[in-house]
Amino acid sequence: MRVSIPTISLDPLVTKAFPQVSKTEAVSRLVSFIEPGNVAVLTGAGISVDSGIRAYRGQNGRYLNPNYHPIFFHELADPTPKGHRFRQRYWARSYLGWPAIKEAKPSTSHYAIGALQYSNLVHKLITQNVDGLHGKAIPITWGAYEKQRRILELHGRLRTVSCTRGHSQSRAVFQERISSLNPSWRKYVDELARTGSEPRTNPDGDVELRGRYFTDFVVPNCELCLLEGVNADEASIIKPDVIFFGESISSAVKDRSFRDLECCDKLLVIGTTLATYSAFRIVKHALEVGKPVMMLNIGPTRADKFERIEKIEMKSGAVLTDVCSLVLGPKAHHDPELRRLMMSGVVQPPIDDTADNDTGG
Incomplete structure (x- = not known):
């Protein structure tokens, strides 16, 4: 059997156009989504682009590297x-x-999520990335147990x-x-x-x-x-x-991803086309159990066909730090650990892939 690399269909019946919004509106919508707290976050390769690591796919859902x-x-x-x-x-x-x-060093987006985790607004983080950058952007007060409990590395x-x-x-x-x-x-x-x-x-x-x-x-x-x-x-x-192509995640990891989602009130998806089914089914499950879902990603995704998903076409690095500042308010400046997290992170995208920054994993 011929096994192909997962990608995103460009069939207009599967994908749809989402209205472009200003940065101000994007920040406002994200603040409203995150502010009540108890959010689960699912990330893909797009969030690591500002760390200098290329995403798998570009704005059209295809692999960036045809070779x-x-x-x-x-x-x-x-x-x-x-x-x-x-x-x-x-x-x-x-x-x-x-x-x-x-x-590679964590981006401002990694640290922004770390600040939201520290403030318990983001309760669970599920990442498809294998680069370990989320683990480098955690609160210094977290030990190994808390890190393992709060971050699930879906693909290892x-x-x-x-x-x-x-x-x-x-x-x-x-x-x-x-x-x-x-x-x-x-x-x-x-x-x-x-x-x-x-x-x-x-x-x-x-x-x-x-x-x-x-x-x-x-x-x-x-x-x-x-x-x-x-x-x-x-x-x-x-x-x-x-997890290699042609290999499946374990039932234990799949079950935990569902549990992590179910103990939260909503799901925020960042920087991924959801081309891999292990990530896509988390979004599907969120919809099945009635969780609100918001996506922050540029380009088509596997979940664009779902009407109940709110999507913002924008790079995470353009908005997440501002979102944190508004959500956290004065304590972002008074708490030393929050201040450290909010002031950390790099923005060093690969020079030859700038047109496709923050697309999906």
Whole structure:
């Protein structure tokens, strides 16, 4: 069966035009939506564009990079020599792309949501993003438990890796292991950093190799698997803890996403086309259980056909900080932690994708 990358139909019967509004009106509508509190927020790749991470799709719902051919889960998990070549390709590209993801800083939108979380206006946050930026923009008073309770990473995280037998390690440790086994590639990464010529990085950390071949790339084995007697080919089946194309989120994650939604009064969707069904069904479920839904996104989305959704076609970075200031009022200036969150964040969109900023994940 041919498996395609999810995208957004441009059929006029499926999508519809939403009226353009001024920034003032957009801020006012968002304030009215958020101010009562107990809001669930669902975010996509668009919210990380101001952090320098490209979105998957542009304003027409299509992939921004027409040459992007992601590896599917069944290819990565194939224990045969063919699967090993897929893993060489994936980890060579991901090895080059990880530094940009690791060094990315939260945008003003990430911190604005952090301020709303700190004030308990946003009770639950569900993100499709695997970059970990929401976790970097949380209140300093939150420990690991509160962070895990309040933020659900729907599609996983790039910062940890696991083998198929469940042995896990941090991405930083795995990256160092790759470096030690591939000195020529490490030299190449150092050269890219020195010249500032970073390769184009996709939201999942994958990059284009620009003519560099990966046949010499050594993929680390899982050392614990080897100690348990697993053969080397199977021990090399290691993946980041993210959901690949062709892979489904677990029932536990799906169930939690529904619970997180159901304990809130409404849903605010930011920076996503909802092309992946795992995110789309959260919006569907919100409508089914009678929750108001508002979307902040530029371009068509999978949910545009629903009449009960209120949509604002605008970049999150253009409005969320102002929304926070109005919703939080004087305490945004008097509370030191709120002041820190409100004054933090970068606005550094990728230079070559500025026309498509804040489109969907």
